[in-house]
Amino acid sequence: xxxxxxxxxxxxxxxxxxxxxxxxxxxxxxxxxxxxxxxxxxxxxxxxxxxxxxxxxxxxxxxxxxxxxxxxxxxxxxxxxxxxxxxxxxxxxxxxxxxxxxxxxxxxxxxxxxxxxxxxxxxxxxxxxxxxxxxxxxxxxxxxxxxxxxxxxxxxxxxxxxxxxxxxxxxxxxxxxxxxxxxxxxxxxxxxxxxxxxxxxxxxx
Numbered sequence: 001x002x003x004x005x006x007x008x009x010x011x012x013x014x015x016x017x018x019x020x021x022x023x024x025x026x027x028x029x030x031x032x033x034x035x036x037x038x039x040x041x042x043x044x045x046x047x048x049x050x051x052x053x054x055x056x057x058x059x060x061x062x063x064x065x066x067x068x069x070x071x072x073x074x075x076x077x078x079x080x081x082x083x084x085x086x087x088x089x090x091x092x093x094x095x096x097x098x099x100x101x102x103x104x105x106x107x108x109x110x111x112x113x114x115x116x117x118x119x120x121x122x123x124x125x126x127x128x129x130x131x132x133x134x135x136x137x138x139x140x141x142x143x144x145x146x147x148x149x150x151x152x153x154x155x156x157x158x159x160x161x162x163x164x165x166x167x168x169x170x171x172x173x174x175x176x177x178x179x180x181x182x183x184x185x186x187x188x189x190x191x192x193x194x195x196x197x198x199x200x201x202x203x204x205x
Contacts (some may be wrong), residue, residue, distance in 0.1 A: 003104035012093055018085045020053070021060065025078050029061050037062040037158075083146070090147070094189050098122060122191060137198055138205065140166060146189040148173070178204045 067077035098120040105118035139158015174182040
């Protein structure tokens with residue numbers, strides 16, 4: 001129960017802060033003011049509510065300036081930052097009970113032994129696959145960008161490299177094993193996408 005109680009407080013705080021951020025992004029920012037933003041607050045005092053708002057205001061300005069320096073207009077910069085926090089909310093919503101149990105119980109085990117961890121069913125399955133080498137991937141490093149699965153890298157000598165059909169920066173929009181209908185994967189968690197792509201040796205996807 002403690003894990004859920006902690007998570008629900010965290011979730012409500014994140015949702016409230018992101019809602020505040022969206023309101024702030026509708027305002028004008030003075031990008032000429034002589035202000036600083038301290039990114040590392042690991043040794044700083046815990047802020048009050050008003051101090052937290054000021055810290056977040058400066059952080060947003062810091063993020064906007066970073067986007068503008070990346071050759072975006074101020075409006076494009078705001079849109080990029082807005083999308084970033086939309087993804088944060090989506091990632092928060094994607095946390096499942098098994099993920100929460102793994103985070104909470106692994107934190108407890110590491111208090112007593114840095115080499116001990118708790119495996120959820122999915123993580124345990126991954127561990128078993130790595131030890132037994134029974135399932136194969138396509139030999140590509142995948143990532144998510146704007147809810148779309150992107151091929152980041154092709155592993156030399158792997159199936160994708162030998163097949164020469166996939167290239168870095170390709171978007172994977174659906175997945176089908178042999179004899180099954182394609183399933184659209186846009187917006188799906190990366191772990192689920194990887195599970196769909198894996199299969200026994202010499203099978204096709």
